[in-house]
Amino acid sequence: MFKALKSRNFKLFFYGQSVSVIGTWLQKTAVSWMVYSITGSVFLLGLATFLSMIPSLFLAPIAGSIIGRYNRHRSMMILQSLAMLQAGALALLIYFKVYNITFILGLSFIQGVINAFDMTCRQTMMVDIVDNKDDLPNAVALNSTLTNFARISGPALAGIILHNYGEDICFIGNFLSYIPVLISLSLMKIKKEAKATNKLQLLDDFIEGLDYVKKEGEMAKMLLMLTCSSLFVISFNTLIPVFAKDIFNGNAQTFSWFESAAGIGAIISAIYLANIKSVENINKVMIGASVILGFSILVIAISSNIIITLLCMILSGIGMMGQTSSINIYIQTKSSSKMRSRSISYYMMAFQGMIPVGSLIIGYLSHRIGTRNTVAIQGIICLISVVVYLYYENQKKTSKQNTCPVHYKVNP
Structure with missing residues (x-):
């Protein structure tokens, strides 16, 4: 399970991140709770998530083109320094009791801009810090495990x-x-990378990247599945403070139980992915995880028992991590070296970029029809997306069978 840690650079990355991601979850949890406590508005709660993630939708393709041309290690140093400055500004604001929601939302947006480049750079750099490329899926899964350990403890x-x-x-x-x-x-x-000789042309790079993804048919279907999930399903996490505070009459501690339960499930899923020996059937993992995600969300929507709800939060963590990480592993291992940064940028668009749009939609829908009804619809959409994916998979297999040459046996 820990074979990627044999690489010195990945080991350094892993240990450094083990502290940082806990800090990230400290801030994320505090911002969500503080915004909802100050305003009591589900819409503003969704807006905070929206602003911290929406830059990925527009900037990820730019990040993919730029990061593919420059030193990723140096870029990572710069981006982490900028993220530290943003965190420092927010810490000063709250330390001096300046509870100005506009400032808080503005700093959330700045964080989103930095993350749009940072996440693409982080994922693209993974191939540089793992010595044995066969250990790359293990490194991706270990990184996910680390993130979700922090999701529990943070x-x-x-x-x-x-x-x-x-x-x-x-x-x-x-x-x-x-x-x-x-x-x-x-x-x-890290060995110095060969500098790109061609000029930076964002539009041409974007079109070239889309053409590449279209030709890689399985990658395109996985990214569409992730887009649907991020837009309509994963954003149910935005409503967790509402479940904790209003539906179950809890406090900040109750909210942390919900987040930690989802983190436990994500760790279980990440450990499973870290131990897989082959990525050839990774799409089956993605399908199974999506079914678990949809089913668990449906039960959360109708449950009035906090124990059952927390157990389903664990299942939702298993499903969410299994779905997103299996797609990440597929892209990391199947993309060509030339197109990897751009393929990953499309993954970030489909994942990080669509979640904030979904958060706004879900926040508004929850305001109109209620939180439980909204979450129930999300679970149904997740299960329908699995059916649609399986339908097109079956169509592809049928098409292959129909185009196979027929061999006739000739009697002598």
Whole structure:
């Protein structure tokens, strides 16, 4: 399970990130709880998520073109430094009790701009920091495992800090968590990449990348599946504070239980993915995970028992991680070296870019028809998307069978 850690650079990356991602979840949990507590508005809760992620929809293709041409290691250092400055600005704002929702939303947008480049760079750099390319799927899964360990410990720790010390400590903790990342990046020894000889042409690069994805038929279908899920399904997480505070009459600690439960499920899924020996049938993992995700969301929508709801949050974490990471692994392993950064940028568009749009839609729909009805619709959409995917898979197999040459047996 830990074979990718044999690579020195990946080991440094893994250890540095182990601290940073906890800080990220401290801040994410604190922002969600603080925005909803200050305003009591589901719409503004969705808007905060929207602003922190929407830049990926528009900037990911640009990031894919730029990062494919420049030193990814150096770019990562710059981007992490900028993220540290953003975290520091937010920490100062909250430390001095400036609870200005406009400032908070503005800094969330700046974070989204940085993340649009950072996430694309981070995923593209994975191939540079793993010595044995056969260990790449394991590295992707380990990185997901790390993120979701933080998803458990981060919100749980944030719940304790919010309840006992206040939100400013969460933001200061995130600011300090960038120090280990910058140290680990500075210690890496990565071979210099060959500089791109052709000029940067964003539109041409975008069209070329789309043509490549279309030709890779399975990749295109997976990205469409992810787009649908990010837009209509995964955004149900935006409503978790509503379940914690209003439906189950809880507090910040209750909210952290929901986040941690989803994190436990994601870890289970990531551990399974880290141990797979072949990626040839990774689409079957994606289909199974999508079914689990849709089913669990449906039960969450109708459940009035917090234990059952938390168990289904675990299942939703399994499904969500299985779906998104299996698609990530497929793209990382199947993309050509020339097109990898652009393929990953489309993954970021479909995943990170569509979630904020979905968050706004879900926030508005929840306001109109209620939270439970909205989440039920999301579960149904997830299951329908699986049926549509399987239908086109079957069509492809039927088409292949019909085009196969018929061999006649000739008697002597």
